Amino acid sequence: MIGGLFIYNHKGEVLISRVYRDDIGRNAVDAFRVNVIHARQQVRSPVTNIARTSFFHIKRSNIWLACVTKQNVNAGLVFEFLNKMVEVMQSYFGKISEDNIKNNFVLIYELLDEILDFGYPQNADTSILKTFITQTGIKAQVTKEEQSQITSQVTGQISWRREGIKYRRNELFLDVLENVNLLMSPQGQVLSAHVAGRIVMKSYLSGMPECKFGINDKLVLDKSGRSDDPSKVSATGKSSIAIDDCTFHQCVRLSKFETEHSISFIPPDGEYELMRYRTTKDISLPFRVIPLVREVGRTKMEVKVVIKSNFKPSLLAQKIEVRIPTPLNTSGVQVICMKGKAKYKASENAIVWKLKRMGGMKESQISAEIELLPSDKKKWSRPPISMNFEVPFAPSGLKVRYLKVFEPKLNYSDHDVIKWVRYIGRSGLYETRC
């Protein structure tokens, strides 16, 4: 299990140090600083082994978070915990930065005591933590009743939701957030593509509601489709998607998912991530990048890049950014583009072309002339052209079919709940070789 947790600033100074087990000594703090933060070569592996001690680290802006252990722990667990920890801190004081951590260090120690016990991760749900760890300290007027409620909630069957929540308006927000990753050959052949998606919910519901959630998952539809509604499947053509794997929030009843493939749960209050999934088949790629690179002699190069949007014309993509790498011996660049703004960024060795928005089924192009300094070094390796964007649909094709709410004890029904659904597709690593 986790033996200790350290937080460092970019210089390697320790901001937070919490040791949970005796097998981790003080020198572990220095070992990580010397061997990872101040290492001569950049350490790229998130797991480092130094003198039989394992360090798991993540980095947020300039802050290093490292877990230390001498045991053979599940690395996945540790990273999940670290990310959760970051999430919790963000929900308490916003951005993770040196100043924020210094200003809140009492709070952070308090949090660390709560979410890690003798190195074992505990409940790290923000909404629940906020009930008893507040930035102003626990109020004195917590009644005995409430105290006992905390205990029963934390130890009870439904640890993620307390009883007796009441809202005047029962509301529910559902976001389908997807990251689409792509590697494409210069000729337009897809070398690899996958979508990593999350379903994030914000629920403001009274009582202890039971929810049921349905998506167009192939497995579910194939099973139920034939008997219930065969016409629907054939009508929409590609209406179901194949999900490669998925994980759920702890509130989802896994037994039910396994037997009936239905997602049913009692939701936590507030914001949480209901599910994560990954698909690799039938991805609709929002953009196509067509590069054209010509080397004219040893000192000149011409680059032309065309991007085509490939979705319904009614939709609008935003925050589009194309990044065209330039050779390391570039001595000057001239860029011409019809739309958006393009600039040679010497510090990043790339031409960055930005477009505010772009409709579906359109195309746009940029051309650049690059001057080079003659160099006898080996040929330029031509890194891929990468792209960033945001589109208002799910590239995986995932659709929310229904989300039903049942609350038998209170007097509101599924129809009374106001539900909002939003789809956002973003670029992950969206690259085209040139």
Place this chain on the structure above:
Amino acid sequence: MPTVAKGDGMRGLAVFISDIRNCKSKEAEQKRINKELANIRSKFKGDKTLDGYNKKKYVCKLLFIFLLGHDIDFGHMEAVNLLSSNKYTEKQIGYLFISVLVNTDSALIRLIIQAIKNDLEARHPVHICLALQCIANIGSKEMAEALTKEIPKLIVSGETIDAVKQSACLCLLRLFRTSPETVPPGEWTQRVGHLLNDQHLGVVTSATSLIHTLAQKTPEDFKPCVQLAISRLSRIVTSSYTDLQDYTYYFVPAPWLSVKLLRLLQVYPPPEDPALRGRLNECLETILNKAQEPPKSKKVQHSNAKNAVLFEAINLIIHHDTEPSLLVRACNQLGQFLQHRETNLRYLALESMCLLASSEFSHEAVKKHMDTVITALKTERDVSVRQRAVDLLYGMCDKSNAEEIVAEMLSYLETADYSIREEMVLKVAILAEKYPVDYTWYVDTILNLIRIAGDYVSDEVWYRVIQIVINRDDVQGYAAKVVFEALQAPACHENMVKVGGYILGEFGNLIAGDQRSSPMVQFQLLHSKYHLCSAPTRGLLLSTYIKFINLFPEIKGQLQDVLRNNNNLQNADAELQQRAIEYLQLSTVASQDVLATVLEEMPPFPERESSILAKLKKKKPNVSDIEVVKEGKKSSNPPTLNNSAANTPEATPASAPVPVMAAAPAPAPVQSASDDLLGLSAGPAAAAPVTNNFAAPAAPAGGGGLLVDVFDTPPAQNNVSTALAPQAEENFFKFAIKNNGVLFENELLQIGVKAEYKGNLGRLGLFYGNKTSYPFQFFTPTVSCPGELASAMNVQTKPLDVNTVEGGAQVQQIINVECIADFVDAPILSIKFSYSGSMQQINLMLPVMLNKFFEPVEMDATSFFNRWKQLSSPGQEEQKIFKASFPINSDTSRTKLLGFGFGLLDGVDPNPDNFVGAGIIKAQSSQVGCLLRLEPNMQAQMYRLTLRTSSKSVTTRLADLLLKLF
């Protein structure tokens, strides 16, 4: 960064550096650098012209970026342009960039060399110095070729200033080190020597470094420097401090120069001129005296500088090795350091003492410190110092203190660091072998060694103890008893089982009389370990069992049960399986006599290099140097095990003492089996490589790793004489019954012989091995047949292809012999060569005897007695009754007679102890039949030998030869 003159500061550079320093993360730094590189690239674009200042600034930035660890692949051209600038700072930056960044194989190197040439001819000394520094920094081969003519000129020219001379010396030194062949020796070399007399001590210091390196290559050229160096040294050592101004370092006058001068003197032998020698000795004495004075400063630098000079002086004393008083004083001085607080000093003291121990003058003095060294070994905290202490103990060991030292080392071994254990084990084994008090002590020590540090005992060590036990009759019983006792320990090391198994298999019968170690008990004891051992050991134990079958027929049943055991008969290991099956078959099929022949006691091992020593040398190459030095210096050697064992005949080519013969299932006599092996490999063409299997003569051929055993070298006469070498006689008779072996060995030369005979023809391969590291020149071996031998024998010698034998090398010579008539004397081999200037001559008898032309004859009893009666005239018979000079043993006698060439006729003589043999001597002119009868008398330890041949001279000669053997 290089210091930039005031007013010439580069603001852009300063801003850039402070930007980098303020970067919060690596990524930010990378971004800033990329931006700067893009900026510099746009400035260096071909169509723009930059002024010197800007060029310098950007080149500086590039250099800084490079030093931060980023790749720089442009800007070289601009840097080269800077070289031709007239401003010092611009030139300096240019040179700096080039010496840091330019590859030696860059395309620009020509341009750079041209620029350097221009600067070397410049008037401004600062420019010359910059150029010299650059050459010294890069020091490529190409530069050496282009510039070696210019630099010596600078050194010897009267016009150059001191600073330039200094740089030039060091620069030339660097070029010489890179490519010695391109620096031509010229008339300047003599004048460089005179720089030792220079006014400026800096020049002298750098010149000494140069001369030292040059003198190592061609000592002759710089011989006059010895005198200059000594006078310089004496001026420094005896001067008062004020003389040297800047060169006095913490009250020590010019320590670096002194050290360098002392090193330079170590290249040469002690000066012959007595005045010079006196002066040098005076210097060395002064240095030793100064070490006794109280320190002038408490600073560590003071003592460091003082000790550096002192240690170098001691090294010189050891190198000269001529002044007993100085050696002893040095030794006493080092003795003080042995207990010094400073770990480094203790280490150095031990290291130097190791060298001193090898000098005959100071050996005794070193021995006085034995107790201190032993305490150091036990209490020292630093492992490297302990290691040195072990080395020193090993070095100072001789016959007088061997027992004590070995005991101390053994007791320390139990707690020693793992890293040095193996080496210690080897050293203990060697010391025990080299200075044996008696053989029981030796056996005890080695068995103790295996008990204490079994894991670190390499195979060589236990091979060696077995070789020695087998070759020494008098310890065999004791060894058997001791291993038997050792094996009774509940847990013993596998090596112990190996030794035990082997020795009990050979000599178990010697202790079988005792009820406590009856055959059955021995067998059960060994077999209790059997299942815990690895496959090779089990194989060895199986061989022991089959030997037991021979030794103790009474427990044959149990032994066969073991062999018959499925575990063995169907073992997955092919070797074990084969052994089990073959031994089982052998024990059931063969008669007791056959068993006795096949499984007879192992014949003594041929004398060969101590493999342990070779192993130690391989492990620590530097040790061997000391060893060689040491052995070279010792004029007398105590008799050792090797020597005393050397008289025993060779019989088997087994390279390891595993009972190879027993593994051959054919019931053939031992001797003939090994003859077969010899016959297979004795083709003349294959001779050289094959000899590797034949131990002793092949030692030099076995490659540099197997250095020759230098322990068993009795003193040999090196002066020119016509007398036979002292070893010659003794070794000569060894060859009466064997064909291969070492004919002669001293500290310079080893001669091995490999011979084969057929009918009246013989062919000898002589292998001359040079044991030193210097070549033998004019190496001429000649063979002559004195007196009447010339008519009885025809000798053809193939001259050597070369007349120089390189150090450590071996040359081979083939000699063909034809026997015309019977003869008495042996041909004389005389070898002349020049070794380090002095002529050496060695005369030896070539091991060609009459019996070499023997052919064994088989006949039955009746025909034997017929012939015996025919040869009854007085001249034809020779009878001798003599006292046995070796213990009477039926088996060895049989081996000797077979080796001699007789065919043994069993069942002819009614008394089975007696030997009857027959053979024919084949000469070209005649064939002489010989009949022999040998009757041993156990009680009186006497033999009666009767020989009958058809020729009187043959009879006499054969009788003489046989007499020497029994």
